């Protein structure tokens with residue numbers, strides 16, 4: 107059996123809703139073999155981030171070498187990288203092992219406001235990682251930080267996507283979750299030529315912890331299976347919509363999304379089709 111393999115280079119979320127835990131659950135649900143290189147351990151739950159413990163560069167390098175020397179990922183994603191030293195070593199290893207199909211989720215701040223990327227590291231992300239990216243998936247505040255511009259209108263989003271594309275990322279998905287002014291949630295995909303709008307109904311819920319990680323992991327899983335970027339982002343949008351709609355209701359704060367939901371729905375549709 108040939109199995110597609112994906113690697114996440116990201117932080118650990120003890121609460122299981124974001125970070126490598128969200129990524130590995132998403133890979134598994136999309137039938138992709140998941141691997142991880144942990145950059146930092148966070149003490150975190152649905153109420154917020156209580157602690158951040160970056161791993162040593164040696165520990166991160168060794169994980170990447172262990173994977174690079176043996177297992178060949180078909181796609182790779184980066185999440186929480188925390189500082190510029192980590193960004194540099196991750197970029198170096200991605201090049202050394204010729205890992206392609208790279209999805210860069212430029213994680214900067216958790217929903218509760220905790221710093222997951224030091225401010226001084228944004229320039230390193232731009233210099234070292236974006237030129238290697240097949241897809242970069244910023245939310246609106248992250249796109250503002252990367253481009254040093256404020257984003258309020260759709261034209262602002264298009265302009266920001268163009269700037270990030272010019273920094274070297276072949277595709278840009280500017281996610282629209284943070285714009286609560288409309289009933290729809292609109293993500294913008296840019297490939298250097300045209301803009302594609304991907305739209306879904308906004309779900310009214312507080313359980314959105316880990317939406318960005320889950321979405322970018324779904325894109326990565328689909329790329330690992332050989333899908334194109336437009337196909338992968340389309341499936342990822344359906345995956346995250348199901349995960350938000352079918353809420354688990356876990357925890358007293360911002361609960362995790364439901365990583366089972368997308369496959370449960372597909373199984374339900376298959377059962378229905380078999381009955382007819």
Ligand SMILES: Nc1ncnc2c1ncn2[C@@H]1O[C@H](COP(=O)(O)OP(=O)(O)O)[C@@H](O)[C@H]1O
Pocket residue numbers: 244245246281282283284291292293306307308309310311314316317318319321343346347350
């Ligand atoms: N309330 C919501 N209802 C439906 N989709 C959402 C909602 N919030 C976020 N999304 C989707 O989840 C994904 C992550 O979006 P976003 O919240 O912008 O990123 P992040 O989690 O990185 O802050 C995007 O595809 C976005 O459209």
Ligand SMILES: Cc1ncc(COP(=O)(O)OP(=O)(O)O)c(N)n1
Pocket residue numbers: 116117118119124125126148150185186213215216217218222314315316317318319320
């Ligand atoms: C370890 C870790 N990595 C990333 C995040 C941020 O995840 P995100 O999907 O952007 O979701 P929110 O935290 O914003 O809900 C994280 N919290 N922890």
